[in-house]
Amino acid sequence: MKVDLHTHSTASDGQYSPAELVGLAKARGIEVLALTDHDTTDGTDEAIEAGAAQGVRVLRGVELSAKGYRHLHILGLNFDRVAPDLQALCAWMKEGRDQRKYRIVDFLKEKGVRISLEEVEELAGGNIIGRPHFAQAMVRRGYVSDTKEAFARYLDTPEYSRIERPKPEAKACVEAIKAAGGKSSLAHPYQLKLEDEALEALIRQMKDWGLDALECYYSKHTPEQTAFYLRLAEKYGLHATAGSDFHGERVKPDVQLTPWALDVGWLC
Numbered sequence: 113m114k115v116d117l118h119t120h121s122t123a124s125d126g127q128y129s130p131a132e133l134v135g136l137a138k139a140r141g142i143e144v145l146a147l148t149d150h151d152t153t154d155g156t157d158e159a160i161e162a163g164a165a166q167g168v169r170v171l172r173g174v175e176l177s178a179k180g181y182r183h184l185h186i187l188g189l190n191f192d193r194v195a196p197d198l199q200a201l202c203a204w205m206k207e208g209r210d211q212r213k214y215r216i217v218d219f220l221k222e223k224g225v226r227i228s229l230e231e232v233e234e235l236a237g238g239n240i241i242g243r244p245h246f247a248q249a250m251v252r253r254g255y256v257s258d259t260k261e262a263f264a265r266y267l268d269t270p271e272y273s274r275i276e277r278p279k280p281e282a283k284a285c286v287e288a289i290k291a292a293g294g295k296s297s298l299a300h301p302y303q304l305k306l307e308d309e310a311l312e313a314l315i316r317q318m319k320d321w322g323l324d325a326l327e328c329y330y331s332k333h334t335p336e337q338t339a340f341y342l343r344l345a346e347k348y349g350l351h352a353t354a355g356s357d358f359h360g361e362r363v364k365p366d367v368q369l370t371p372w373a374l375d376v377g378w379l380c
Contacts, residue, residue, distance in 0.1 A: 114371035117146040117173070117379075118187060118299060118327065118355020120363075123155030125242030127360020130159035138166045140369045144376055148173035148187050148355070151205035152240055153198075169380065174202065175299060176289075178282035181314075182273065183303035186285045187327065187353065190379055191294025198292040201280060206240055208277035213241045215275040216267075220246070223266060225255050243267045244363045259363055286321045295379055297325035297353040302337050312344060319348045329354030329374070331367050351378050 120126035121133045128136060130147055137145045145168055147159040156172045163170030171190040178184045191198065217229050227249045235245045247262035256262045266272065289296040298318060301311060315326065328341040329352065345352050354372035357364070 113143045113169075113374065113376055113380075114141050115144040115146075115354060115374050115376055116140075116142050116356050116358070116369055116371065117144070117171070117189060117297070117353045117376075118148050118175070118330070119145060119358045119369065120149050120175075120360075121147055121155045121159065122237055122239055123147075123152055124149035124240050125236075125244040125359060125363065127362045130155035131162035133358075134159055134162040134166055134168050134170060137369055138168050140371055142168065142369060142371045144169045144171065144380065146171040146173035146187070146189050146355070148175040148189070150175050150240065150242060151177065151202050151209065153195075153202065154239070157193075171380070172294075174198070174289075176201070176285040177205070177279050178285050179279040180282055181304050181306070183300070183305075184282060185299040185303075186282060186289070186323075187297040187299050187355070188285075188289035188292070189295045189297060189325075189353070191289060191292035195288075195292030195294075198288040198294075201284065201288045205277075205280070208279075209240050209242065212275065212277040216243070216246055219272065219275050220250075220266060225250060225253075225266065227253065227255075244359065248362065258365065260365075282318060283321045286318065286323055290322050295324040295351075296322065297327050297351075298323060299327045299355070300330050300332070300357065301326065301341055302330070302333055308340070315344055315348055315350070319350065323350065325351040325353045325379075327355055328352040329372050331356045331358075331370060353379075 121130040174188040247259040356370040
């Protein structure tokens with residue numbers, strides 16, 4: 113099947129609504145799409161309905177942020193609509209994001225970047241406010257040339273980490289996904305910036321917790337990285353997933369929806 117199992121919509125920090133995202137996926141030849149918004153499943157019903165109308169199999173998904181390492185993210189895929197443990201975890205994380213927005217405003221002000229929360233809330237459209245919304249406001253105000261610069265200079269630096277929100281343990285994320293009847297995949301392992309042995313140790317530990325898969329195919333992985341992650345997946349009996357991490361050209365201009373050819377019988 114042609115799949116993209118890592119995408120975002122306006123339900124978190126993506127550019128397009130869930131229904132619009134499905135239409136774009138259809139145009140790209142994607143047959144199985146997972147909507148994996150950050151710490152929320154709010155857009156999945158809309159996406160599934162749009163998929164049914166357009167002939168795209170849409171999987172209920174989520175991308176959970178875990179503590180322990182920067183950029184430690186876990187994808188939850190094809191879980192039940194009624195998932196009390198997972199929804200409780202998402203609600204707690206949503207509250208953390210909501211409180212963080214005030215700290216980001218103050219942090220940017222310290223750096224000489226004056227962005228009003230009202231403008232950021234307008235860009236978020238009433239949904240969860242994420243760093244990309246601040247980045248878009250910074251571009252609009254001329255503080256940076258694009259969102260990539262906003263992250264490199266302000267929103268993804270070691271200094272920024274001091275204002276980051278509370279996150280759950282990775283084990284709790286995997287367990288909540290499993291309790292909901294879903295499958296879990298470690299997202300974009302290259303972003304962890306771990307040495308090979310340290311990454312393997314983390315994957316081995318997560319496998320013991322019930323991890324099902326590793327995101328081997330990803331928009332920013334080099335061929336060498338992909339090959340290494342495939343070897344790790346085989347070694348630890350994990351499935352391979354593939355995802356673009358599409359947010360829209362306004363948010364991530366260099367990332368497109370990607371129809372990877374992948375066997376997802378284990379997932380669907």
